[in-house]
Amino acid sequence: MMTPQNHRFTTEIVHADRLGGAEHGAIHQPVHTSVQYGFDKVEDLIAVFQGTAKGGFNYARQGTPTTAALEAKLTQMEKGHGSIVFSTGMAGICAIFLTLLKAGDHLVASKFVFGNTNSVFGTLADLGVDVTTVDATDAAQVAAAVRPNTRMVFVETIANPGTQMPDLEGIGALCQQRGLLYVVDNTVASPYLFRPGSVGAGLVVHSLTKSIGGHGDALGGAVIDTGVFDWSAYPNIFPAYRKGLAKGWGLQQMRKKGLRDMGGTLSSQAAHQIALGAETLALRMERTSATALALARWLEQHPAVARVFYPLLESHPQHAQARKHLKAGSWLLSFELRDPEQCLPLCNRLQLPIKATGLADTRTLIIPVAHTIFWEAGPEVRSNMGIGDSMIRLSVGLEDVQDLLADFEQALAAA
Numbered sequence: 001m002m003t004p005q006n007h008r009f010t011t012e013i014v015h016a017d018r019l020g021g022a023e024h025g026a027i028h029q030p031v032h033t034s035v036q037y038g039f040d041k042v043e044d045l046i047a048v049f050q051g052t053a054k055g056g057f058n059y060a061r062q063g064t065p066t067t068a069a070l071e072a073k074l075t076q077m078e079k080g081h082g083s084i085v086f087s088t089g090m091a092g093i094c095a096i097f098l099t100l101l102k103a104g105d106h107l108v109a110s111k112f113v114f115g116n117t118n119s120v121f122g123t124l125a126d127l128g129v130d131v132t133t134v135d136a137t138d139a140a141q142v143a144a145a146v147r148p149n150t151r152m153v154f155v156e157t158i159a160n161p162g163t164q165m166p167d168l169e170g171i172g173a174l175c176q177q178r179g180l181l182y183v184v185d186n187t188v189a190s191p192y193l194f195r196p197g198s199v200g201a202g203l204v205v206h207s208l209t210k211s212i213g214g215h216g217d218a219l220g221g222a223v224i225d226t227g228v229f230d231w232s233a234y235p236n237i238f239p240a241y242r243k244g245l246a247k248g249w250g251l252q253q254m255r256k257k258g259l260r261d262m263g264g265t266l267s268s269q270a271a272h273q274i275a276l277g278a279e280t281l282a283l284r285m286e287r288t289s290a291t292a293l294a295l296a297r298w299l300e301q302h303p304a305v306a307r308v309f310y311p312l313l314e315s316h317p318q319h320a321q322a323r324k325h326l327k328a329g330s331w332l333l334s335f336e337l338r339d340p341e342q343c344l345p346l347c348n349r350l351q352l353p354i355k356a357t358g359l360a361d362t363r364t365l366i367i368p369v370a371h372t373i374f375w376e377a378g379p380e381v382r383s384n385m386g387i388g389d390s391m392i393r394l395s396v397g398l399e400d401v402q403d404l405l406a407d408f409e410q411a412l413a414a415a
């Protein structure tokens with residue numbers, strides 16, 4: 001009998017469905033669209049409600065066999081203890097904050113985070129959760145922000161759009177020492193390039209819409225429990241979810257409060273599309289990372305370009321950190337031109353990159369950052385996050401590198 005643990009990343013993923021036992025020998029998990037799940041005996045229905053049955057489904061807001069198959073795949077990819085999938089990455093992030101934090105708690109977060117996550121920090125403050133944002137590339141700044149009521153530390157592996165990397169290991173050691181829940185948004189790196197559990201993260205978040213889904217055709221999010229965190233010491237677990245092994249308490253509470261009550265449920269159709277996308281994660285990450293590095297190197301030597309932000313460039317402030325932890329540099333790349341007036345004309349002269357927001361589609365996407373995704377944030381937040389007025393963000397797609405380089409060559413020649 002083949003055991004998935006014996007195999008490498010992609011072998012494991014492409015055989016996971018079959019080994020999980022799909023009906024009729026199907027080699028992909030079927031798409032289960034039923035909302036209701038019925039039982040022959042009412043005792044079996046009761047067992048699912050009371051959580052005494054192993055697995056089992058009752059109402060699709062809490063999951064279906066199709067979303068469960070994707071959850072199993074994600075748990076395997078992050079080598080975790082368990083997972084929950086959500087309708088979007090933001091639904092997963094909100095589920096963590098709103099089900100695990102209470103008024104009077106304190107959250108320390110990296111100031112280099114996804115713009116909408118930063119917007120949620122404002123909501124948390126209104127609800128009575130104090131949030132301190134710090135430069136998490138320096139673990140000492142995180143340590144200095146910790147208070148007696150701090151519960152959680154939140155960072156992104158590779159921050160969007162500036163590609164800053166937090167001191168992943170230093171923060172992990174700090175969280176372990178102080179008993180803090182360490183949450184890492186691993187969307188840009190993906191479990192193929194880096195596993196946050198390896199540096200002590202308790203929870204990993206993904207926007208499945210990006211690297212893992214990878215085709216720009218389905219929204220989704222996930223929270224994976226790495227099994228590292230000791231939930232028995234966490235004060236915010238309701239008595240109803242302090243049942244069974246403490247390892248499962250966090251996910252139990254997040255599934256009931258975050259999925260059953262808040263309703264940010266992933267559809268089976270989207271789960272199927274994302275699960276299929278996940279099978280080619282390694283291939284796409286290798287390809288887009290190689291292209292992004294070639295583009296980053298080419299842009300860095302171009303006289304019209306002022307700065308390039310890419311973790312695997314020697315000029316990147318956290319280059320050593322990137323070399324140590326990342327298998328490759330991922331698809332996210334930003335740069336600034338010497339002449340800020342050329343920012344918008346350059347975007348228009350490029351023929352291949354599509355002028356669009358979003359990340360990790362099969363096509364290369366380009367966007368001027370200050371004018372769009374960080375417009376609402378305002379000049380103060382932008383400057384605090386190191387976002388210049390002429391910063392351009394690229395999400396590198398699957399195109400052939402020679403074609404992208406030729407396009408940049410013609411577009412920059414005029415700058």
Ligand SMILES: *Cc1c(COP(=O)(O)O)cnc(C)c1O
Pocket residue numbers: 088089090091114117156160185187188206207208209210219220221359
């Ligand atoms: C896109 C993104 C999110 C939000 O995910 P959605 O699926 O769009 O809701 C969260 N974090 C990061 C780093 C992202 O890039």
